[in-house]
Amino acid sequence: GEVLLEVSGLRKHFPVTRGAVVKRQVGAVKAVDGVDFTVRAGRTLGLVGESGCGKTTTGRMITRLLEPTDGRIVFEGRDITHVSQGTMRPLRRDIQMIFQDPYSSLNPRKTVGSIVGAPFHLQNVATEAGVKKAVQDLLDVVGLNPEHYNRYPHEFSGGQRQRIGIARTLALRPKLIVADEPVSALDVSIQAQVVNLLEDLQDEFHLTYVVIAHDLSVVRHISDQVGVMYLGKMVELGDNESLYDGPMHPYTVALLSAVPVPDPSVRGGRERIRLQGDVPSPLNPPTACRFHTRCWKAQEVCGQVEPPMVELKPGHQVACHFPENAPPDAESRVAKAA
Numbered sequence: 600g601e602v603l604l605e606v607s608g609l610r611k612h613f614p615v616t617r618g619a620v621v622k623r624q625v626g627a628v629k630a631v632d633g634v635d636f637t638v639r640a641g642r643t644l645g646l647v648g649e650s651g652c653g654k655t656t657t658g659r660m661i662t663r664l665l666e667p668t669d670g671r672i673v674f675e676g677r678d679i680t681h682v683s684q685g686t687m688r689p690l691r692r693d694i695q696m697i698f699q700d701p702y703s704s705l706n707p708r709k710t711v712g713s714i715v716g717a718p719f720h721l722q723n724v725a726t727e728a729g730v731k732k733a734v735q736d737l738l739d740v741v742g743l744n745p746e747h748y749n750r751y752p753h754e755f756s757g758g759q760r761q762r763i764g765i766a767r768t769l770a771l772r773p774k775l776i777v778a779d780e781p782v783s784a785l786d787v788s789i790q791a792q793v794v795n796l797l798e799d800l801q802d803e804f805h806l807t808y809v810v811i812a813h814d815l816s817v818v819r820h821i822s823d824q825v826g827v828m829y830l831g832k833m834v835e836l837g838d839n840e841s842l843y844d845g846p847m848h849p850y851t852v853a854l855l856s857a858v859p860v861p862d863p864s865v866r867g868g869r870e871r872i873r874l875q876g877d878v879p880s881p882l883n884p885p886t887a888c889r890f891h892t893r894c895w896k897a898q899e900v901c902g903q904v905e906p907p908m909v910e911l912k913p914g915h916q917v918a919c920h921f922p923e924n925a926p927p928d929a930e931s932r933v934a935k936a937a
């Protein structure tokens with residue numbers, strides 16, 4: 600498919616101020632600090648990293664819930680970086696977000712029928728009976744009983760509520776859905792069902808996804824491409840198979856090694872790597888390679904020279920001076936680019 604979404608040099612800095620009366624800026628939290636990626640129509644990008652890595656902030660900028668500090672967001676060939684949600688109705692429908700906790704976004708006093716049907720009423724496109732039929736079709740599509748049209752959100756389980764939220768989103772006929780931790784609030788036994796549902800819907804409605812998760816295993820089956828973020832930076836971005844079979848960034852290697860799996864071959868036979876310490880503060884991130892304070896491969900250069908993103912394998916880029924699973928000439932290619 601053609602490129603649907605193109606993000607380049609995306610930044611979001613939140614100013615930090617001191618002083619109750621006269622505020623002065625003493626710094627900035629660089630929540631997202633120069634992120635690039637493209638997503639093709641009908642495909643899925645998984646965005647993964649620990650909390651504070653900037654993945655949610657990135658998702659919110661794409662859906663126009665947050666204004667970028669810098670960079671460009673191009674959707675269907677049109678620069679939407681500074682287009683506000685309110686000024687462009689079609690755009691507001693085209694790009695939708697699914698949240699972690701659907702319950703908080705479902706009005707408890709409204710029936711499922713009126714929640715899912717609201718977009719149809721707004722569009723003024725159908726009769727009452729037509730809306731009811733459309734809503735019941737959508738409930739069916741997301742695996743809910745169409746006869747439960749008149750029930751209230753509290754009458755449903757967590758997984759069913761996420762399905763209601765997905766049905767409401769589909770009613771808007773979006774092209775791109777940013778799903779922010781869509782299954783992390785759900786029971787593990789339910790998670791796979793909801794991920795499978797998202798996959799089925801993608802085929803049926805020709806949807807493009809950005810799926811945000813803190814765990815590489817959640818996005819493994821749904822993603823065509825996976826981006827790993829650390830402290831506001833994209834540290835690795837690659838096609839699914841290349842990334843899971845041969846992760847190059849030491850951080851990705853560590854994240855993958857921590858995935859609890861019954862079959863150790865999924866980790867490439869690796870020992871579990873435990874990362875030292877916590878994620879440093881994004882207010883005062885480490886110099887050069889931001890991962891160098893926790894990396895077991897770190898050398899002096901890592902704290903002095905920022906490693907550039909380099910495509911070391913086809914469709915697979917990494918930002919590291921000493922990548923794992925890399926071609927033999929990798930270190931010299933990175934050094935040349937730095």
Ligand code: SF4
Nearest residue numbers: 888891894901919920
């Ligand atoms: Fe580790 Fe150095 Fe690579 Fe950063 S650049 S991930 S510190 S080896």
